[in-house]
Structure formats: structure tokens, C-alpha cells
Amino acid sequence: MSANLINMLMEATWQTIYMVAISTLLGAIGGLPIGVFLACSQKGELLSAPAVNKVLGVVVNATRSVPFIILVVAIIPFTRLVAGTSIGTTAAIVPLTIAAVPFIARLVENAIREVDSGLIEAARSMGATPMQIIRKVLIPEALPGITLGLTLAVVSLLGYSAMVGAVGGEGLGDLGIRYGYQRFMPEVMGLVVLILVVLVQLVQTIGEWIARRVDKRAPSNRGA
Amino acid sequence: MKTDTTTGAAISFDNVGKAFPKKGGGSVMALDDISLSVEPGTITGIIGRSGAGKSTLLRMVNGLEKPTSGKVTVAGRDVGAATGAGLREIRREVGMIFQHFNLLASRTVYENVALPLEISGTPSREIRKRVDDLVARVGLEDFRNRYPAELSGGQKQRVGVARALATQPKVLLSDEATSALDPETTQTVLELLADINRDLGLTILLITHEMAVVRDIASHVAVIEDGKIVEDGSTYDIFTDPRHPTTKSFLSGVTGVTLPQFIARDLTETRPKGPSREVMRITFVGDNATDPLLAKMSTELGLQVNILAGAVEEIGPRPFGNLLISVEADRAEEARNFLEHNQQRTEVLGYVG
Numbered sequence: 316m317s318a319n320l321i322n323m324l325m326e327a328t329w330q331t332i333y334m335v336a337i338s339t340l341l342g343a344i345g346g347l348p349i350g351v352f353l354a355c356s357q358k359g360e361l362l363s364a365p366a367v368n369k370v371l372g373v374v375v376n377a378t379r380s381v382p383f384i385i386l387v388v389a390i391i392p393f394t395r396l397v398a399g400t401s402i403g404t405t406a407a408i409v410p411l412t413i414a415a416v417p418f419i420a421r422l423v424e425n426a427i428r429e430v431d432s433g434l435i436e437a438a439r440s441m442g443a444t445p446m447q448i449i450r451k452v453l454i455p456e457a458l459p460g461i462t463l464g465l466t467l468a469v470v471s472l473l474g475y476s477a478m479v480g481a482v483g484g485e486g487l488g489d490l491g492i493r494y495g496y497q498r499f500m501p502e503v504m505g506l507v508v509l510i511l512v513v514l515v516q517l518v519q520t521i522g523e524w525i526a527r528r529v530d531k532r533a534p535s536n537r538g539a
Numbered sequence: 540m541k542t543d544t545t546t547g548a549a550i551s552f553d554n555v556g557k558a559f560p561k562k563g564g565g566s567v568m569a570l571d572d573i574s575l576s577v578e579p580g581t582i583t584g585i586i587g588r589s590g591a592g593k594s595t596l597l598r599m600v601n602g603l604e605k606p607t608s609g610k611v612t613v614a615g616r617d618v619g620a621a622t623g624a625g626l627r628e629i630r631r632e633v634g635m636i637f638q639h640f641n642l643l644a645s646r647t648v649y650e651n652v653a654l655p656l657e658i659s660g661t662p663s664r665e666i667r668k669r670v671d672d673l674v675a676r677v678g679l680e681d682f683r684n685r686y687p688a689e690l691s692g693g694q695k696q697r698v699g700v701a702r703a704l705a706t707q708p709k710v711l712l713s714d715e716a717t718s719a720l721d722p723e724t725t726q727t728v729l730e731l732l733a734d735i736n737r738d739l740g741l742t743i744l745l746i747t748h749e750m751a752v753v754r755d756i757a758s759h760v761a762v763i764e765d766g767k768i769v770e771d772g773s774t775y776d777i778f779t780d781p782r783h784p785t786t787k788s789f790l791s792g793v794t795g796v797t798l799p800q801f802i803a804r805d806l807t808e809t810r811p812k813g814p815s816r817e818v819m820r821i822t823f824v825g826d827n828a829t830d831p832l833l834a835k836m837s838t839e840l841g842l843q844v845n846i847l848a849g850a851v852e853e854i855g856p857r858p859f860g861n862l863l864i865s866v867e868a869d870r871a872e873e874a875r876n877f878l879e880h881n882q883q884r885t886e887v888l889g890y891v892g
């Protein structure tokens with residue numbers, strides 16, 4: 316195998332990690348508050364705002380139901396507006412983030428809904444404000460679930476990132492298609508797949524390890 | 540703290556009603572015209588069957604539930620009318636403990652107790668001092684850095700108690716706080732509550748469905764059924780002279796005085812023909828509770844008394860006894876007159892042939 320090929324693989328791996336890392340970060344920044352709001356804003360809940368909740372729910376569902384490859388193409392004008400260009404690895408972060416936000420929002424919403432309502436009641440009885448309940452009770456108690464949710468999001472984004480070659484985004488997926496498929500170099504395809512498998516495995520293992528560390532619910536799960 | 544100058548009560552319910560909207564229109568009256576006054580420094584038990592409205596009543600004291608009519612006052616402040624910061628202020632003066640403890644799994648014992656103080660914006664040095672005191676008071680010094688999952692039920696409830704006391708409240712609410720615990724652990728938690736009541740002068744309002752809990756620590760009790768208070772008064776009076784059938788049925792479980800099977804089976808309400816014996820319950824109260832009254836009655840009236848069942852119990856420092864006896868039916872009235880003359884209560888249960 317040529318040194319050139321190894322270089323290409325390393326660069327593509329780095330590009331994938333870069334795209335996924337940044338879009339997960341931005342997706343979490345956007346998805347966390349939206350998820351918290353979705354979980355707390357139904358009728359009679361902490362931040363009761365049923366109308367806004369419904370509208371936001373519809374928007375989130377709509378975004379999630381658009382196939383990623385179509386999303387990438389559909390928002391090209393928006394991508395150009397934000398990134399200054401619509402092609403390249405950095406530009407690819409825009410659609411990845413837009414896919415990540417609603418995905419992470421739903422995962423966070425689910426994790427927060429799992430929190431025992433008795434804890435909210437206890438916090439209210441202490442005179443906590445809704446914001447205090449969110450910060451001191453809901454998020455810390457939902458942290459194991461949120462961590463596993465983010466792990467799932469990273470794994471999904473690794474998959475999505477393979478499609479951004481369509482708009483000139485680079486990375487492992489793009490390399491696999493251009494070399495492994497179009498130039499028929501099966502060894503490149505094989506290596507790309509292998510690296511992706513390792514990355515997913517790594518993310519999953521680390522994510523589960525962190526989730527276990529923050530989960531104090533069962534004695535056996537207690538971090539050393 | 541302001542106190543209500545008109546009644547001096549720590550908590551008062553004035554004609555309180557609560558209607559919950561029902562699915563598909565209409566409403567459920569969870570509470571109906573409740574009036575109750577809880578004196579400062581007392582332990583008051585609220586007892587009733589499932590769905591009677593106990594939790595709803597309790598939750599009105601810290602505004603988790605708002606009355607739909609009437610008024611709930613805590614330390615002179617109208618809870619139903621309070622909102623926002625005013626309501627949160629009241630909640631800091633009212634601690635609450637729960638059946639399922641409601642501790643944060645993500646926080647250690649120490650951090651759980653600190654939570655209400657963090658919420659009230661107490662400086663961290665003050666928090667440390669107060670939490671250390673509280674953790675020691677409930678006897679969990681060795682467990683301060685453990686997580687709730689590593690504690691027993693009794694220990695968890697101790698954390699719950701310490702947490703409820705963190706903001707130095709004047710009132711403590713307990714919603715079936717011992718219902719998830721075994722009898723022995725229940726005793727230790729009840730003792731803790733009694734200690735706190737005595738040492739800190741805390742007013743405690745506690746819900747239970749066990750008369751034994753009331754007997755062990757409450758000075759007052761209110762019996763609630765279908766959203767109404769059917770009977771209330773001092774624990775001693777309610778135990779020695781229950782009026783309402785619901786109260787009586789709650790008591791029958793705890794006083795432990797029931798007729799032996801072979802008598803209960805043959806018991807008739809009306810006096811049968813021929814020779815028969817009258818079965819009666821005697822409740823010994825007051826200073827005579829421990830007098831050898833039955834022996835006296837036997838000798839003075841020359842009566843043969845059969846003792847069927849009996850027990851002497853204590854409510855606080857005051858003893859009271861419950862005795863089931865039978866005497867010759869012809870002379871039963873004489874016996875009852877003698878006992879009542881000596882300030883004992885009697886109740887005819889029936890006759891056996």
C-alpha cells in the first residue's frame with residue numbers, strides 16, 4: 316500500500332472526526348435546551364406552554380423525517396449563507412448540525428421524561444424555581460440517559476457524514492466512494508469500512524463507560 | 540416568623556374544598572368543607588382510607604395543591620393566595636417527607652441534604668455547617684458520601700428527614716413516610732420524628748393509614764373519609780371514645796382486642812330465651828385504668844365475670860385499657876351501672892346462650 320494512500324486515509328479519518336465532533340457539539344448546544352423544553356412544556360408541567368410545545372414538536376418531527384441526503388441538498392442556500400460556501404468539509408457541518416439538533420432534542424426529551432416525577436414534586440416543595448428544578452434535578456438525574464443518547468447521536472452522525480461527499484464534503488465516506496467504488500480500489504473500501512467500525516466501537520465503548528460513571532442508581536454501577 | 544394572632548394555629552384549614560376536573564366534564568370533590576386547626580408544636584395524624592383525600596389535604600399546606608374554596612393558612616399566611624416568590628418563601632418554612640423518599644439518585648447523602656439550601660441561595664460555608672449538623676442528627680455521619688442506592692429504606696428516610704429540616708422549617712409534612720418500611724424501621728423513623736418535634740418544637744402533620752402510627756406519636760388525630768373530616772380530637776379521646784364507624788374500624792385493627800372465634804360465632808344481637816350471658820366491652824380510661832375494678836365488682840355485686848379478651852395500652856404517658864367480658868344477662872345492667880359509676884365506658888356487643 317502506498318504512503319500516499321495511508322496519508323489519504325489518515326486525512327479522511329481526521330476530517331470525519333472533525334465534522335462529527337463539531338456537529339455533535341453544536342447539535343448538543345441546540346438540542347439540549349430544545350429537548351428540555353419539549354420535556355417540560357406540556358400542559359400542566361413545569362414550563363407549561365402547550366401551544367409552543369406542539370409547534371416545536373412538529374418542527375422537530377418534520378426535520379427528522381427528511382432523509383439526510385435530501386436535507387443536505389435542500390439547504391444548500393442556507394449552508395452557503397452560514398458557511399460562506401456550500402462545498403467542503405466545513406460546509407458539511409451545517410447539514411450535519413441541522414440533523415443533529417432535533418435528533419439530540421428528542422433523546423434529551425426522553426431521558427428527562429424518565430426522571431421520577433416525585434423528584435420534581437420534592438424540589439417544588441423546597442421552593443425551587445422551574446429553572447432550578449431543571450438545572451439541579453432534571454439534568455443531573457437524566458445525565459446517564461443523556462450520555463447514552465449523545466453516544467447514539469455520534470454513531471448516527473458518523474453514518475450521515477459518509478453522505479456529505481455529495482456536496483463536496485470530504486472524510487471517510489467520500490474517500491470510500493471516490494476511490495473504493497468509482498476507481499474500483501476494493502482495498503480502500505475495506506479500510507474505510509474497517510476504520511468506521513473501529514470508530515463506532517470506540518465511541519460506543521467510551522459513551523457507555525461515561526454513562527456508567529455518572530449513573531449512581533445501582534450500587535454495582537458506582538464509579539471506583 | 541409571623542404567627543396567626545387570631546387563632547394561634549400553626550396550620551388552619553377554613554372550610555376548604557377541592558374539586559378536580561374529571562375527564563369528560565364534571566368534577567370530583569376530593570375535599571369538601573374541611574375545617575381543622577393544627578396547634579403549634581403538636582403532631583397531628585390524618586388517617587383515612589385510600590382515596591379519602593389525605594394527600595390532597597396535606598399538599599395544600601405547601602401549595603402543591605390549591606383549594607378551590609375556603610382558605611389554608613400556615614403561620615398566618617394564606618397559602619392558596621400565594622404565588623411566585625411568596626409561595627416559595629412559604630415552602631421553605633414547610634418541610635416535606637415522602638413515602639418513596641424522593642431522593643436524588645445522582646447526589647450523595649450530603650448533597651441531597653444540601654439541595655434545599657442551594658435552592659434557597661444559602662452561602663456554601665453555612666451549607667456545610669448546617670448539613671453536617673443535620674446528617675449527625677439523623678445518625679448518618681458514616682454515610683455522608685454514599686449514594687441513595689447504597690442505603691436501606693430506613694436510612695433513605697432519615698436522609699429525607701434531614702433534607703426536610705435543612706431550611707429550618709416550622710412545619711413538617713409527612714405523606715405516608717413509613718408506609719414503605721418494615722415495622723422495626725418504622726419505629727426508629729417515628730422516634731426520630733418525635734425527637735425532632737420535642738427538640739425543635741416543630742409542628743408535624745402526618746398522613747397514615749395505620750392507627751398504630753397515630754397511637755405512637757400523634758397527640759391529635761383527624762379521621763377523613765370521602766373528602767370530609769368525620770371525627771377529630773386528641774388521640775387519647777379518639778382512642779378511648781371513638782364515635783364514627785370508620786374510626787372504630789381503624790381502631791379495631793390496632794387495639795388488638797377482638798372476641799375469640801368461638802364467642803363471636805355464637806354472638807346474637809338480641810337476647811335469646813333462657814339463660815344467657817351479655818358480652819360487653821369496657822374501656823378503662825383515666826386514673827382508674829389500672830385499678831382492680833373488676834375484682835371489686837365481683838366481690839361487691841357477687842357477680843361472676845368472664846374475661847374474654849383484653850389489653851392495656853399507652854397513649855403518650857396515659858394508659859387505657861380495653862376489656863371484653865361476659866356476665867349473666869339478668870344482672871348485666873347492674874354491672875354496667877357499677878362500671879359507669881366508676882367512670883368507665885361500656886358497650887354492649889351482644890349475647891351468647
Ligand SMILES: Nc1ncnc2c1ncn2[C@@H]1O[C@H](COP(=O)(O)OP(=O)(O)OP(=O)(O)O)[C@@H](O)[C@H]1O
Nearest residue numbers: 559560567569587588589590591592593594595596
Ligand atoms: N391531580 C388529580 N386529578 C384528579 N383527581 C385527583 C387528583 N389528585 C387526587 N385526585 C382524586 O382525589 C381523591 C383524593 O385523592 P388523594 O390522593 O388525596 O387520596 P389519599 O387519601 O391520599 O389516598 P391514598 O391513601 O391512596 O394515597 C381521589 O379520588 C383521587 O382520585
Ligand SMILES: [Mg+2]
Nearest residue numbers: 593594595714
Ligand atoms: Mg395519598
